[in-house]
Amino acid sequence: MSNATLKSHNQTPRKVRLVTELVKGKKISVALSALQFLPKRAAEPIAKLIKSAVASAKEQGKNLDELIVKNIIVESAGMTKRFMPRAFGRASAIRRRKSRVIVTLS
Numbered sequence: 001m002s003n004a005t006l007k008s009h010n011q012t013p014r015k016v017r018l019v020t021e022l023v024k025g026k027k028i029s030v031a032l033s034a035l036q037f038l039p040k041r042a043a044e045p046i047a048k049l050i051k052s053a054v055a056s057a058k059e060q061g062k063n064l065d066e067l068i069v070k071n072i073i074v075e076s077a078g079m080t081k082r083f084m085p086r087a088f089g090r091a092s093a094i095r096r097r098k099s100r101v102i103v104t105l106s
Contacts, residue, residue, distance in 0.1 A: 001070070002060060004053035006101040009045055013074045013099040016042045020072040020101065028054055028067045028105070046072075046101065053103045070106040074099055 009016065019042040023031035028050065035047040050069065057067055077100040083091040 001104055001106045002053050002057035002062070003105075004049050004056060004103045006045060006049045006103075008077050009042075009099045009101060010096070011042055011099055012097040013076050015040075016046070016099045016101060017074045019043050019046050020074055023050070023069050024072050026069055028064070028069070031069050046103075049101060049103050050105075053105045057105055067105045069103065071102075071104040073102040073104075075102075076100070 019035070019038065019040050022034060022038070023046070026034070031050060032047055035043045035050075054064060054067065058064060077098040079098060080096040082094045082096070084094050086092050
């Protein structure tokens with residue numbers, strides 16, 4: 001098993017999960033080709049993360065043809081809070097959520 005982690009990705013976990021559910025349980029070549037043509041913003045960082053996990057598996061001396069995406073965990077990595085001025089002197093909070101992605105290959 002080899003792991004790779006993406007920390008503080010500036011996109012909400014809900015949107016990143018749409019991409020990760022597509023590649024979970026698939027072979028590496030199938031997953032990367034699916035991500036290449038996916039029109040989602042999270043597709044490129046997830047593809048880079050899978051390539052990083054493949055490089056880690058290669059360093060461990062594993063057979064790259066048999067690797068599959070065993071698990072992808074997407075969790076919240078905190079948020080950035082800002083305030084937007086509103087009518088009548090009020091202010092609304094803007095919460096920019098971040099996500100953490102952990103890929104496990106086996």
